[in-house]
Amino acid sequence: MESAIGFFVRKVLLVFNSLNNSKVVCGTLCIYGVYKVVYQLFLDPLRHIPGPWFSRISGYPIRIAILSGNLTDYLHSLHRKYGPIVRVGPNRISDSNTKDFKKVMSSYKYKKSTNYDSYANGNPTDVTGELAFGTSFHAIENDGYVIIDWVNAAMKSTIIIEAFPILKLIQHVLPGIKSKEEKLRAFCLDSIKMRQDSIENNIFDARRVDILQMYLTSINTYNQKPLSYDELMTEMVTMLIAGVDTTSITLSWLLTFYMLYPCVYNKTIEEIRTNFPDTDTVIKYKDAREKLPYTIATVYETLRMKGSVGSDLLRESPEDGVELSGLFIPYGVDIGMFVAGAHVDPEVWDNPHSFFPERFMGDNGESLKKEIVAFSSGIRVCPGKKYVNV
Numbered sequence: 001m002e003s004a005i006g007f008f009v010r011k012v013l014l015v016f017n018s019l020n021n022s023k024v025v026c027g028t029l030c031i032y033g034v035y036k037v038v039y040q041l042f043l044d045p046l047r048h049i050p051g052p053w054f055s056r057i058s059g060y061p062i063r064i065a066i067l068s069g070n071l072t073d074y075l076h077s078l079h080r081k082y083g084p085i086v087r088v089g090p091n092r093i094s095d096s097n098t099k100d101f102k103k104v105m106s107s108y109k110y111k112k113s114t115n116y117d118s119y120a121n122g123n124p125t126d127v128t129g130e131l132a133f134g135t136s137f138h139a140i141e142n143d144g145y146v147i148i149d150w151v152n153a154a155m156k157s158t159i160i161i162e163a164f165p166i167l168k169l170i171q172h173v174l175p176g177i178k179s180k181e182e183k184l185r186a187f188c189l190d191s192i193k194m195r196q197d198s199i200e201n202n203i204f205d206a207r208r209v210d211i212l213q214m215y216l217t218s219i220n221t222y223n224q225k226p227l228s229y230d231e232l233m234t235e236m237v238t239m240l241i242a243g244v245d246t247t248s249i250t251l252s253w254l255l256t257f258y259m260l261y262p263c264v265y266n267k268t269i270e271e272i273r274t275n276f277p278d279t280d281t282v283i284k285y286k287d288a289r290e291k292l293p294y295t296i297a298t299v300y301e302t303l304r305m306k307g308s309v310g311s312d313l314l315r316e317s318p319e320d321g322v323e324l325s326g327l328f329i330p331y332g333v334d335i336g337m338f339v340a341g342a343h344v345d346p347e348v349w350d351n352p353h354s355f356f357p358e359r360f361m362g363d364n365g366e367s368l369k370k371e372i373v374a375f376s377s378g379i380r381v382c383p384g385k386k387y388v389n390v
């Protein structure tokens with residue numbers, strides 16, 4: 001005897017046979033659309049996560065916020081309304097809780113989300129040039145440097161492809177953007193080859209250890225071989241993209257805060273002048289740490305208020321899921337750890353929206369410094385953090 005499902009399928013096929021092709025296509029799309037909406041609204045495993053209703057069926061609002069440069073404000077507004085965990089797409093949540101941040105970032109169980117695949121890797125100023133390549137790019141003397149333009153182009157293409165992953169398929173023919181990214185990669189390859197030449201010809205000062213040198217002497221733990229050209233280039237482009245804008249944005253905000261708060265500026269200048277009256281003395285890192293606690297506090301407060309990584313750091317929930325802020329997140333969900341949100345987490349910060357460097361002074365201040373996650377935390381913490389502190 002024919003089963004009920006078989007009978008149903010036969011009837012549906014009969015109806016489809018009686019329609020022309022365009023009607024079949026439209027009908028199939030409509031049925032799929034209705035199924036998707038019903039599933040996302042009533043059956044999907046993230047339906048208990050608070051958030052705007054449209055996040056259940058579309059990731060486009062957050063993509064538009066990314067493209068328009070409003071991601072930080074957009075996420076802040078959602079967290080204000082819905083709390084520390086917010087659903088921002090069919091398979092994506094944002095989390096602004098500091099404890100969750102440390103939990104997720106401290107374990108290899110949470111892989112970087114596939115969204116990172118769109119990152120071409122790379123961005124710098126003169127300092128990053130010195131740190132990474134052992135040479136200044138002379139951007140300051142030259143009123144900018146072509147690399148900055150290449151890095152910005154690489155960042156733009158990354159953001160556009162993250163928002164519209166389908167474009168990855170045609171990125172090689174996207175005008176302008178791709179060619180600048182290729183110039184950036186070619187620049188890195190040239191720098192690597194020049195360094196290898198100068199090592200071979202004994203004209204490289206081996207006492208100088210910069211990031212490129214560390215990579216050249218590293219062994220890939222997966223295959224026990226030195227890094228290939230492709231690996232070296234990817235690492236160096238990443239270094240440029242990750243190091244340039246982040247550092248310059250932080251310094252720009254620090255100067256802006258000094259201008260906005262003359263009392264903070266005067267206190268900083270007084271601390272520096274009192275401890276280092278001779279303006280020709282080069283202030284060493286160790287001395288600055290000991291004698292300039294207020295100046296250092298202004299840097300921490302700037303990182304808290306205006307950390308240069310405005311986006312959320314995406315990780316994938318592990319196979320057995322995870323509980324965050326009392327909500328269960330099942331396997332395979334993109335968890336966006338929202339740095340700017342963690343920096344105003346009311347469980348940690350008093351008057352989080354006020355610029356108040358004094359909060360980082362004294363013993364309590366020292367423990368609050370550990371709550372700053374501008375460089376992320378845990379196992380994939382920013383490798384530039386130590387250099388930036390210097």
Ligand code: HEM
Binds near residue numbers: 239307308384
């Ligand atoms: C104020 C300056 C900086 C800030 C706020 C900053 C922030 C961050 C953050 C939040 C991450 C984690 C990204 C993620 O997990 O998705 C990161 C990663 C990274 N940063 Fe920085 N960074 C700064 C400067 C630098 C500098 C100067 C360099 C290099 C010279 C650098 C190199 C990197 C690299 C290579 C990664 C990727 C690490 C990995 O995936 O394991 N950063 N940075």
